[in-house]
Amino acid sequence: MNISPDEIILFQIGSIAITANIFFTWMVMLFLVLVSALITRKISISSKISMWQNFLETLISYIQEQIRDITDQKSDPYLPFIGSLFIFVSVSNFLSFVPGYHPPTGSLYTTSALAICVFFAVPVYGIQKLGLSEYLRNYIKPSVIMLPFNIISEISRTLALSVRLFGNVMSGTMIIGILLSVAPFFLPAVMNILELLIGQIQAYIIAVLSTVYIASGTRSKKITQEES
Amino acid sequence: MQIDWITLVAQIINFLILLFLLKHFLFDKIVSAMRKRQERIDNKLQDAESTREEAEQKLQEYQQMKSELEKQKNDMLKNAEQEANKRKEDLLDDARNKIDQLSEKWKSEIEKEKEEFFKTFRHKVGSEIYQTSKTVLKDLADKKIESAITDKFIDKINNLSDSERDKIQEHLNDSDALLIRTTYELEKRSDLEQVLKKQFGKDLQLDFNVTDDFIGGIELVANGYKVIWSIEEFTQHLLEKFNDYIEKNE
Numbered sequence: 001m002n003i004s005p006d007e008i009i010l011f012q013i014g015s016i017a018i019t020a021n022i023f024f025t026w027m028v029m030l031f032l033v034l035v036s037a038l039i040t041r042k043i044s045i046s047s048k049i050s051m052w053q054n055f056l057e058t059l060i061s062y063i064q065e066q067i068r069d070i071t072d073q074k075s076d077p078y079l080p081f082i083g084s085l086f087i088f089v090s091v092s093n094f095l096s097f098v099p100g101y102h103p104p105t106g107s108l109y110t111t112s113a114l115a116i117c118v119f120f121a122v123p124v125y126g127i128q129k130l131g132l133s134e135y136l137r138n139y140i141k142p143s144v145i146m147l148p149f150n151i152i153s154e155i156s157r158t159l160a161l162s163v164r165l166f167g168n169v170m171s172g173t174m175i176i177g178i179l180l181s182v183a184p185f186f187l188p189a190v191m192n193i194l195e196l197l198i199g200q201i202q203a204y205i206i207a208v209l210s211t212v213y214i215a216s217g218t219r220s221k222k223i224t225q226e227e228s
Numbered sequence: 229m230q231i232d233w234i235t236l237v238a239q240i241i242n243f244l245i246l247l248f249l250l251k252h253f254l255f256d257k258i259v260s261a262m263r264k265r266q267e268r269i270d271n272k273l274q275d276a277e278s279t280r281e282e283a284e285q286k287l288q289e290y291q292q293m294k295s296e297l298e299k300q301k302n303d304m305l306k307n308a309e310q311e312a313n314k315r316k317e318d319l320l321d322d323a324r325n326k327i328d329q330l331s332e333k334w335k336s337e338i339e340k341e342k343e344e345f346f347k348t349f350r351h352k353v354g355s356e357i358y359q360t361s362k363t364v365l366k367d368l369a370d371k372k373i374e375s376a377i378t379d380k381f382i383d384k385i386n387n388l389s390d391s392e393r394d395k396i397q398e399h400l401n402d403s404d405a406l407l408i409r410t411t412y413e414l415e416k417r418s419d420l421e422q423v424l425k426k427q428f429g430k431d432l433q434l435d436f437n438v439t440d441d442f443i444g445g446i447e448l449v450a451n452g453y454k455v456i457w458s459i460e461e462f463t464q465h466l467l468e469k470f471n472d473y474i475e476k477n478e
Contacts, residue, residue, distance in 0.1 A: 006235060022238055029246045036254040043257055045264040053258075060258050079259065080251040087254075088246055104239075109232065113239030 004170070005102035006109060021107040028092050028104065059087075063207075070208065071215040077128070078214060081121055085114060086207035093169060093199025097192060103199070106169040108162065115162030118210045119154070126217035135217070161209055168202045346467055351443065354463040358444035361459065373444070374412045381446045381457045382416075382423050392455070397428060399450040405433040407449040411440060411458075424448075 008020035039052045049057070063083050067075040092105045104110040126135040139150045172195040179188050362373040388396075400406065406424065414420065414436060425432050445458025 006232065016234065019235065021235065022242075025239060025242050029242060029249070032246065033249045033253055036250060040253055040257040040261075043261045045261050045268065047265070053261075056254065056258050057262055060255065061262070076259070080247060080255045083255055084243070084247045084250045087250065088243065107235075107239075109235040110239045113236055113243055116236075116240055117243055 005104060005107050008102065020102045021104050021110060024092075024102055025104040025110065028088065028095065031095075032087060032091060066208065067211055070211045071218070073215070073218065077125065078211065081117075082207050082211050082214075085118075085210055086203050089114070089165065089206055090200055090203035093203060094196060096172075096195060096199060103169055103173070105165055105199075105202070106173050108166045108170075111166040111169075112162040114165070114206065115158045118161060118213060119158040121210070122154070122213050122217040125214050129218040138217070157209075157213060161206065161213075165202055165206050168198060172198055346471070350460065350463050350467050353466065354443035354460045357463060358459045361444070372415075375415060377412075377444065377446055377457065378414065378416045378420065382420055384455070384457055385420075385423050385427060385448070388427065388455075393427065396448075396450045396453060396455065399453040400428060400432075405435055407435045407437060409437045409439045409441075409447040409449060411438070411442065411444055411446075413438060414446075 005020035005024065009017045010020055010023050011018050036056075039050070039056055042050065043053060044050070060079070060083065063086060064075040064079060067073075067078050067082055071078065089105055092103045092110075095101050096103045123135065126138070130138075140147050172191075176188050176191050176195065179191055358373070365371050365373045365376060406428070408414070408420065408424075417436065421434060424434065442456075442458050442460050443463075445456060445460060447458070448455040
């Protein structure tokens, strides 16, 4: 029994094996981009808007609100990154009710890739906001002794982020797999519903945690003092 | 566990591509649409606010105009009332004046009538008394009333006071003609002439005249100054009493 989408090879392009992980990532991407393009093609700025546009606007305003609440800053620069992260994880997990679908978030490679993106996003946003020297000075605060601990915390939280998401999604798949062998009829369906809920919670958690990490990187003492 | 670096890198690239595509197709468009809508709403609100302010200003203007009109109306009403009152007063004054005039006229007419009446009455009474006296005198003393009057007058001339005589003399100096007026034909003319000449000098010019201006009497006129004896003097007294009586009973 395969529980990791990386172990399923769907087809081969030359010497590169296209695993279910890669394939379904593309599918989710394609789905997201197509839906976005279709909805935003007839975008309206009047008070009469389509149901789908309304849905997207509600979703995005909610994400903006969350970013503002966590960072105490304007949401605009962070919205594409955090929004993409949330929407990708959310949709990846949500589509798990489709038969034959393997959520890419169940692969440690995907979650690691997302965590690495967050890992690099923190300094990118930090330097953009504070400048290089001010950002680097954050690592030796409150004293130089803290430098190795700061670096360790930076790496460990990236690791934790990737493993948390992977573990939660994979565990869901695994639980269903085990339950199928124990009680094959109704329980897996119930667990599937629970899995949908957990998937959304995980999407929310990874997005919020990323925001918190980025916010901590873009905040210096000076700014906090100015803001307060 | 062997790490499949290709998958890891591929997933990173996949996410970055997705990030770019979603930014382009989703976030930018939705956010700009939301922003534009917000701006439009803000503009509309601003428009509404300015329209409201304008309306309020207009309202204030109209209220001011209304109050001004009200004031004007009140002023006009007040003026009209004042004018009406004035006119009323004028009319009342006019009416009062007219009434006063009328009553004045009426009073004077009454006075005139009264006078006329008394004149007539006096004449009538005088002539009645004269006639009665004439008859009484004739029956009792077999004497003519005319000669009695002449005697009385001669007596009066004889007994003139000095001041009276002086006054007559004074008037005579201006024109020496002395007029004797009687209501009857004078029989004892020579006696009277004698007495007068004795009082006022022998060169005295005398004119005699019969008149019915008064009743039963004789009159001496010296250039406007008069000495008279007449029944009318008695009737005058009677009339005064009568008049008093009427006024008391009015």
